[in-house]
Amino acid sequence: MDMAGTKSNSQAIKVRTICVTVVMVFLAIISLLPVYILIVNATRTSQQIVESGVSLIPGLNLFENIKNLNALSEAGTVEYNALRGYLNSAVIAFSTTFLTVLFSCMTAYGLVVYDFRFKNAAYTIILAVMMIPVQVTSVGFYQFMSKLGLTDSYFPLIIPAIxxxxxxxxxxxxxxxxxxxxxxEAARIDGCSEFRTFFTIGIPMMKPAIAVQAIFAFVANWNNYYMPSMILISRNKEQLTLPMMVNTILSNEKLSDYGVRYVSIFLSIIPVVIVYFIFSRFIVEGVALGGVKE
Amino acid sequence: MASGSNGKIRSISYARYGYIFILPFFIVYAIFQVYPLLNTFYLSTQSNGSVVTESVGLQNFAAILSGSGGRAFKAVHENFIRVMGNTLILWFGNFIPQIVLSLLLAAWFTDAFLKIKGKGFYKIVMYMPNIITAASVAALFVMLFADSQFGAINKMLMNMHILDAPKNFVTGQTTSRVIIMFIQTWMWFGNTTIMLMSGIMGINPSLFEAANIDGATPTQQFFQITIPLLRPIMLYTMVTSMIGGLQMFDMPYLFNMGTAQNRHTETIAVFIYNHFHNLKPNYGYSGASSVILFIVTAVLGGICFIFNKDDDPKAKERRSSKAALKSKLGGL
Structure with a gap:
């Protein structure tokens, strides 16, 4: 677009640019502030937090707080065990991401590459069910799983990801x-089996789409609180995911060390924040395109 | 079937692979989605308060919707009305600021005349709240705003002599709702901005050029061109956001945990969950309210579909893919 402005116009644009920049800086600060306050409080002693409430100057107590958290966890006072939480959340997030991406690729490949009678019907069903919220089916899902004796197992959290x-x-x-x-067609002529074509040609060619979907699936599953808290009814310490552990900290009224409280939340969000800043450009573009390359 | 050209025979012989590739999806879908949905409908006609249920017909619906037939039913009805009200209030209170903010930002981000440095940086920072674990965000805010003098915000305001005594932020009706509205807006305005931006970028740039030559101010352009042409996508955003709002769970649920129960932020999703997630589950009430939620969602989805129908297919595909992304991320 060519600049059609005159001199007086460009003056006005300058003023607007400054105003808009001020608002954007303000919103960027608002976006970061809660996380920053969390980080600051995670690095302060309980004493400091109780005395001043909110501060913008970080303390030096981060590792001490983590050590205290681990000690309390070993003593059984809190059910938050960071390493256990990372492991549990990672097991669920990685396996669901893997299953989601692999089987979604397969289904999409089947719908695009082959011609069969119920192809359009199958696609219409997928479109129609896309918007059904999980909360609507969860009663039926939960009752079904408890009848099968599958509550307190990761199975109902992972397999549906297919x-x-x-x-x-x-x-x-x-x-x-x-x-x-x-x-x-070319692969067929060369005698390549259909599944081999899918794995050696189809999947590699879908890599960009796979990457975007994998990141979103991973973040969504890592953050998921609803499903694990619904299925893991015994709240078995060994099974809790990170968001569930954060919940136990919140409802633990005996825990009076505020440094420990904040550091436990801090530890729970660090992985996603790191993942986000590594892939941020990618993620923002993915949202803008809706994951679709045009 | 076997007759026909060579090509046809080939396409028929490969058809079975199509079924094989989509089969796992549909098997798992049938077991873990379709059956639970049907089961929900079944449970909505069953009794409450026990693992073993018996049929009660449409009594649960009558209890929830009208409260007639006894004291216990009346309580359920009143609770249902209360949580629906909460859900609507919380949704409305986060949607309005979110859409206003996002519209402004989207218009600024796409304004070719503004020379804003670091647009990419702002977008990345403003989207960040969206990916942070909602449960952790809720826990953080509950702790910051905790009711006692040990709550960080209370302590700060008391130190600054703005407050004399600690305020009940987390259990208070207005304050707890405003905090949740703020968190939801904070988490979703970046996402909505990016969605509206791609809507604005789909507007023919020559319209803005022509308006500019005719001497229209940026404000005029915003209200005369951007807003009217964005109307379909805004309505669409609103409906998908409403569907998302009906599912709001993590934030209100965690505001109910911890120190005190909060009836002012309990949403329909929390209501459903609390009814079935019990030692003696109320499958009937839970199922019936799920069915009501399902119908409301289906109506809203139908409205979306009608909006979509009038547009060209490409815009439609783009938009539904964005909605799908949003719903996948647990969108609002």
């Missing part, structure tokens, strides 16, 4: 616009 309608939708969109079907 069916992720919205991810299938994205994968199909991106395949439709980027995947050359001739390449499948």
């Amino acid at each position: 069916a992720a309608p919205s991810v299938v939708f994205f994968m199909r969109q991106s395949m439709k616009s980027t995947f050359p079907l001739e390449i499948v």
Whole structure:
């Protein structure tokens, strides 16, 4: 777009730019402030937090707080065990991400590459169910799982990840616009089996879409509080995910060390914050495009 | 079927692979989504307060919607009305500031005349709250605003002599709601901004150029071009946000934990959860309110579909993919 402005116009633009920048800086500060306050409080002693409440100057007590948290956890006073939490959340997040991405790719591939009678019906069903909120089915899901004796197990948290309608939708969109079907034909002529074609040609060609979906799936599953708290009813210490452990800290009225309280929340968000800042450009673009390459 | 050209035979012989590739999805979907949905409908006609249920017909719906038939039913009805009210208030209170803020930001980010440095940085920072564990965010705010003098905000305000005694931020009706509205807005305005931005970028730039040549001010352009042309996508954002708002769980649930119960922030999702997540589950009430929630969501989804229908297919696909992304992220 060419600048059509005159001199007086450019003066006005300058003023507007300054005003807008001020608002943006303000909103950026608001966006970061709660996390910053969390970090500051995680580095202060309980005494300091109780005395001054909120501060912008970090303390020096981060490692001491982590040590205290671990000591309390070993003594059994708190159910928050950071390493255990990381491990449990990672097991669930990695396996669900893997299943979601692999089977969504497969389903999308089946819908794009092959022609079969119920193809459009299958796709319509996927579109229709995409918007059903999990809260609507959770009573039925929970009762079903408790009848099968599967509560307190990771099975109901991981296996359903195979069916992720919205991810299938994205994968199909991106395949439709980027995947050359001739390449499948060529592979067939060379005698490549259908599954081998999928794994050696299909998956590598979908890599960009897979990366975006994998990041979103990982973050969503790592952050998920609803499903684990619904299924892991015994609140077995060994099984808790990080968000559930944060919850035990919150409801623990005996825990009077505020440094420990804040550091436990701090430890729970550090992994996603790191993942975010590594992939941020990618993630923001993914949201803008809706994961679809055009 | 076997007759036909060579090509046709080939496409038929590969068709079974299509089924094989989509089969795992549909098997798992049937077991873990369709059956639970049907089971929810079934449970909505069952009795309450025990693991073993018996059929009570539509009594649960009557109890929830009208409260007729006894004291216990009346209590359930009143609670249902209360949590629906809470849900609407909390949704409304986060949607309005969110859409206003996001519209402004989206218009600024896409304004070709503004020379803002570091746009990419602002976008990344403003989107960040969206990816942080909601449960941890809730815990952080509950601790910061804790009711006693040990709450960080209370202590700070008392040190500054703004407050004489600690205020009940977390259990107070207005304060707890405002805090949750703030958190939800904080978490979602970056996401909505990015969505509206791609909507604005889809507007033909020559419209803005022409308006500029005609001497329209930025404010005029915003209200005369951007807003009217964004109306469909804004309505769409609103409806998907409403569907998301009906699912609001983590924040209100965690505000109920800890030191005190808070009836002012209990949402419909928390209500459903609390009814079935018991030693003696109230499957009936839980199921019936889920069915009501399902119908409301379906109506809202239908409205979305109608909005979508009038547009060109490409915009429609883009938009539904964004909505899907939002719903996947537990969107609001």
